[in-house]
Amino acid sequence: MDDDGLPTLAVWKFASCDGCQLTLLDCEDELLAVAGRVRIAHFLEASRAVLPGPYDVSLVEGSITTPEDAERIQRVRQMSRTLVTIGACATAGGVQALRNFADVDEFTSVVYAQPRYVSTLATSTPIAAHVDVDYELHGCPIDRRQLLEVITALLVGRKPNIPAHSVCFECKQRHAVCVVVAHGTPCLGPVTHAGCGALCPAHQRGCYGCFGPMESPNAAAEAGLLRATGMSEADIVRAYRTFNAAAPAFVELSRVTVGPPPAAGPGEVETERR
Amino acid sequence: MTHRSDRTLDVRALARVEGEGAMHVRVRGGAVEDVRLEIYEPPRFFEAFLRGRRYTEPPDITARICGICPVAYQMSACAAIEDACGVRVDGPIADLRRLLYCGEWIESHTLHIYLLHAPDFLGYPSALELAKDRRDLVERGLALKKAGNAIVELLGGRAIHPINVRVGGFYRAPAPSELAALARTLRVALDQALDTVQWAAGFEFPDFHHDHEMLALTTDGRYAIEGGTVATTGGLTFGPGDFEQHVIEEQVPHSTALHARLADRGRYLVGPAARYTLNRRWLSPLAREAADAAGLGEQCRNPYRSILVRAVEVVYAVEEALRLIDAYEPPARPAVDVPPRAGVGFGATEAPRGILFHRYGLDAEGLITTARIVPPTSQNQASIEDDLRRFVAARLDFDDERLTAECEQAIRNYDPCISCSTHFLDLTIDRG
Numbered sequence: 001m002d003d004d005g006l007p008t009l010a011v012w013k014f015a016s017c018d019g020c021q022l023t024l025l026d027c028e029d030e031l032l033a034v035a036g037r038v039r040i041a042h043f044l045e046a047s048r049a050v051l052p053g054p055y056d057v058s059l060v061e062g063s064i065t066t067p068e069d070a071e072r073i074q075r076v077r078q079m080s081r082t083l084v085t086i087g088a089c090a091t092a093g094g095v096q097a098l099r100n101f102a103d104v105d106e107f108t109s110v111v112y113a114q115p116r117y118v119s120t121l122a123t124s125t126p127i128a129a130h131v132d133v134d135y136e137l138h139g140c141p142i143d144r145r146q147l148l149e150v151i152t153a154l155l156v157g158r159k160p161n162i163p164a165h166s167v168c169f170e171c172k173q174r175h176a177v178c179v180v181v182a183h184g185t186p187c188l189g190p191v192t193h194a195g196c197g198a199l200c201p202a203h204q205r206g207c208y209g210c211f212g213p214m215e216s217p218n219a220a221a222e223a224g225l226l227r228a229t230g231m232s233e234a235d236i237v238r239a240y241r242t243f244n245a246a247a248p249a250f251v252e253l254s255r256v257t258v259g260p261p262p263a264a265g266p267g268e269v270e271t272e273r274r
Numbered sequence: 275m276t277h278r279s280d281r282t283l284d285v286r287a288l289a290r291v292e293g294e295g296a297m298h299v300r301v302r303g304g305a306v307e308d309v310r311l312e313i314y315e316p317p318r319f320f321e322a323f324l325r326g327r328r329y330t331e332p333p334d335i336t337a338r339i340c341g342i343c344p345v346a347y348q349m350s351a352c353a354a355i356e357d358a359c360g361v362r363v364d365g366p367i368a369d370l371r372r373l374l375y376c377g378e379w380i381e382s383h384t385l386h387i388y389l390l391h392a393p394d395f396l397g398y399p400s401a402l403e404l405a406k407d408r409r410d411l412v413e414r415g416l417a418l419k420k421a422g423n424a425i426v427e428l429l430g431g432r433a434i435h436p437i438n439v440r441v442g443g444f445y446r447a448p449a450p451s452e453l454a455a456l457a458r459t460l461r462v463a464l465d466q467a468l469d470t471v472q473w474a475a476g477f478e479f480p481d482f483h484h485d486h487e488m489l490a491l492t493t494d495g496r497y498a499i500e501g502g503t504v505a506t507t508g509g510l511t512f513g514p515g516d517f518e519q520h521v522i523e524e525q526v527p528h529s530t531a532l533h534a535r536l537a538d539r540g541r542y543l544v545g546p547a548a549r550y551t552l553n554r555r556w557l558s559p560l561a562r563e564a565a566d567a568a569g570l571g572e573q574c575r576n577p578y579r580s581i582l583v584r585a586v587e588v589v590y591a592v593e594e595a596l597r598l599i600d601a602y603e604p605p606a607r608p609a610v611d612v613p614p615r616a617g618v619g620f621g622a623t624e625a626p627r628g629i630l631f632h633r634y635g636l637d638a639e640g641l642i643t644t645a646r647i648v649p650p651t652s653q654n655q656a657s658i659e660d661d662l663r664r665f666v667a668a669r670l671d672f673d674d675e676r677l678t679a680e681c682e683q684a685i686r687n688y689d690p691c692i693s694c695s696t697h698f699l700d701l702t703i704d705r706g
Contacts, residue, residue, distance in 0.1 A: 014316075015316040015318060016341075017338050017339060017340050017341040017344075018340065018341040018342060019338075019340075019341020019342075019344070019434040019435060020341070022341045022342060022385075022434060023341075023434060025385065025389060026419075026423060026433055026434065028416040028417065028419055028420040028423070029416075029420070031402075031416060032402070032405055032409065032412065032413070032416075035402045035405070040400075040402060046389060046400050046401070046402060047399050047400030047402060047403070048393075048399040048400065048682075049399035049400060049403065065316040065317075065318075066316045069316065094338075095318070095320075095323075095335060095338045096316075096318040096319065098319075098323040099319055099322075099323065102322070102323065104319075106322070107319040107322035107323065108317070108319070108322075120316060120317055140338065140435060141341060141432075141434040141435055196432070199431045199432060199437050200431070200437050200445075202431075203431050203437060203438045203445045203446040204445050204446045205437070205438075205440075205445040205446075208334060208437075210435070210437075235328070238327060238328070238331075242331075242334075242335065243338065
């Protein structure tokens with residue numbers, strides 16, 4: 001609490017696209033109301049004014065990809081009473097965690113003529129791999145309604161009500177036709193964390209897993225379902241290895257899904273597995 | 275503090291920009307010795323990990339480069355991949371793409387005008403502080419931004435990282451009745467956009483001019499957004515396929531963003547001021563009238579006035595969105611088939627911050643073999659540094675605090691989208 005008696009809120013960015021903290025500014029109808037209930041003490045996307053810590057609540061966006069950021073997150077943790085990670089980068093390494101399955105020096109040489117100028121880690125890791133995290137909010141990007149639920153819950157000191165069930169529940173709730181059953185479209189909905197409101201099935205495409213794994217996904221059943229829709233093993237591995245590539249359940253799913261190598265042409269899959 | 279011929283000044287955080295970086299200015303013997311915009315946003319290697327992905331994936335993956343302008347990445351990716359596959363998308367699907375892009379221009383420009391840039395002119399650290407005195411103004415900005423997001427949400431599924439865009443078009447095309455509801459929102463937004471131009475025209479603009487060569491897409495008959503031919507104020511014209519012959523990217527030690535220059539010509543500028551200067555005649559009459567009333571001339575050479583150009587472009591984008599909605603006939607199918615083939619394709623569109631170029635190489639199965647992405651901010655880096663060099667040289671008598679604040683504003687003029695990302699712009703002015 002600061003002098004006004006208002007809880008202080010800080011927003012931090014690590015390797016990311018800015019989309020999750022932008023979600024806060026995209027709460028066009030609620031932003032000024034939220035700003036009246038907290039003291040925004042550190043939110044550089046929104047304000048030059050920075051108050052010293054400690055902070056009651058820190059929202060952390062982005063993953064850890066540099067030695068400097070591995071140190072910075074420790075300082076952020078020390079200054080934060082409650083630390084909430086927001087989004088796929090902060091909770092699962094983000095799309096930049098695709099380097100975890102590759103040779104980062106080779107990656108650097110593809111993008112930069114002088115790789116020696118670039119300081120980067122071989123991995124992109126979630127915040128929880130470095131410090132204790134009090135709460136994780138999934139999504140690439142996070143959902144505006146879930147963000148407001150977390151902020152308001154923390155303000156009154158209760159546990160946020162964020163269900164960990166699958167996208168399929170939301171699909172049924174909005175009476176969307178199941179794209180797998182109706183059209184044979186590949187869909188990660190059965191193993192993906194709810195939160196988006198089943199956006200993709202409602203737009204006649206399969207879920208591509210941007211909210212990361214649900215609680216206790218059924219890997220074998222999903223593998224069978226994806227194969228039945230015609231996805232190759234390589235397609236399936238790529239689907240899991242996208243925006244939540246470092247989420248343990250998705251890493252595990254991609255392994256279970258691949259299963260025993262197919263009779264012909266296993267080389268490609270094996271190469272991707274590393 | 276003032277009038278020192280050698281000075282050092284550190285500011286740890288440049289706020290209200292997108293991206294992680296540092297500004298370094300060194301003054302020696304009363305002269306600006308060195309100016310560097312140091313972008314240290316951690317590299318994320320999109321061009322590397324796109325290799326081996328299927329040709330249908332870049333619209334989803336490259337959207338994640340930027341939360342503020344994901345549509346630009348999706349549109350340039352689709353254009354390049356369709357070019358590689360020899361497919362041309364036109365008719366209602368192309369119109370829906372332009373409409374979606376109008377939504378992004380409105381939300382991104384309004385975000386920059388109200389939340390990032392205007393507080394500089396009004397002497398507030400943030401729009402949230404401004405709201406304590408002038409809640410009506412900030413509410414107007416948020417409502418206008420929301421109208422832009424409403425377009426992106428309807429056509430794209432969500433405002434950040436839209437899910438409804440695919441190579442060849444969309445997964446689902448909206449019903450005319452859905453667009454009619456949007457049109458009601460946009461008619462209100464048009465008044466808000468016109469009020470925004472008028473409001474920003476009242477700001478005090480420092481007297482500062484630059485002579486950078488300007489580069490933007492141009493299309494005969496309308497203001498270029500989702501495609502066109504590249505043109506420069508120096509008289510160059512070329513297609514997106516020749517972009518890499520004319521634009522040379524170089525790595526510099528102090529930045530994780532590559533520096534771009536025009537071959538044999540040097541630094542150049544992209545973005546709203548460049549678009550306005552090259553394409554003003556294609557603005558709608560109402561947008562041109564607003565520009566005239568705001569005091570914008572035939573061209574915009576004062577970077578501080580870029581806020582006015584953004585406001586004028588918002589007027590244009592709202593009007594254009596209304597026009598496209600009015601003319602909308604749903605396509606028979608929401609996307610055209612794009613069968614893969616081996617080849618290379620090029621795509622360039624006008625992101626809110628300027629031209630965004632993509633190139634992809636595909637193999638016969640449609641797996642990506644090479645990818646190249648040239649975002650607007652890296653193209654502007656050299657021009658921003660040049661502005662700062664001249665800007666600081668003319669203001670060496672300012673005290674450190676004021677000079678620093680004004681340098682930050684000078685950078686914000688360009689709405690840099692540094693990762694496209696945030697905000698640890700670590701501003702160092704070394705005068706000692």
